[in-house]
Amino acid sequence: MIAAEARAVAIGASAGAIQALLQILPVLPADYPLPVLVVVHLPPGRRSELVTLFAAKCKLRVAEGEDKDPIAPGTVTFAPPDYHMLVEAGGTVSLSRDEAVFFSRPSIDVLFESAADAYGPGLVGVVLTGANEDGARGLVAVAEAGGVTIVQDPATAYARAMPEAALAKCRQAQVLSIKDIAAALLEVGQP
Secondary structure, rough: OOOOOOEEEEEOOOOOHHHHHHHOOOOOOOOOOOOOOHHHHHHOOOOOOOOHHHHHHOOOEEEOOOOOOEEEOEEEEEEEOOOOOEEEEOOOEEEEOOOOOOOOOOOOOHHHHHHHHHHHHEEEEOOOOOOOOOOHHHHHHHHHHEEEEEEEEEOOOOHHHHHHHHHOOOOOEEOHHHHHHHHHHHHHHHO
């Protein structure tokens, strides 16, 4: 299901994100061999509580992305509010205040496109629940780079618009329930 050469996971979500991520991230073991990069649409001007919430629930290390931080295996890195989070070719985080994409900064498209450039066929891109089209264009970039593309089954999403838009643009994406997404990501961590 997921390529053996997987080197990183990128996940994007919006409306309903916390509930969906709580069914995926806590399943991953402390020795998970891949970095997990996550964009959740957050309102600007407020501190994010995502790291606090998920650090209490996850076996993996959980952090908020900081400019020039190395991207590490076994770590979930959340994009900070009001910044796009990108992956640089050298395996570090880059933060940007460029224009919002689909009214969102951080943007899923921005993360996926930069991660596809950095990891190529070693990237697993996952689009979860959400209420706009952010992530659809980025998932196409993941597919074009040879990466694995996964979309939450819209019938199981809190908000269907984001997974439906992703599937409309990236027809080859695997459509999975949240439980099956967690199992697929867990599988990549097996020897």
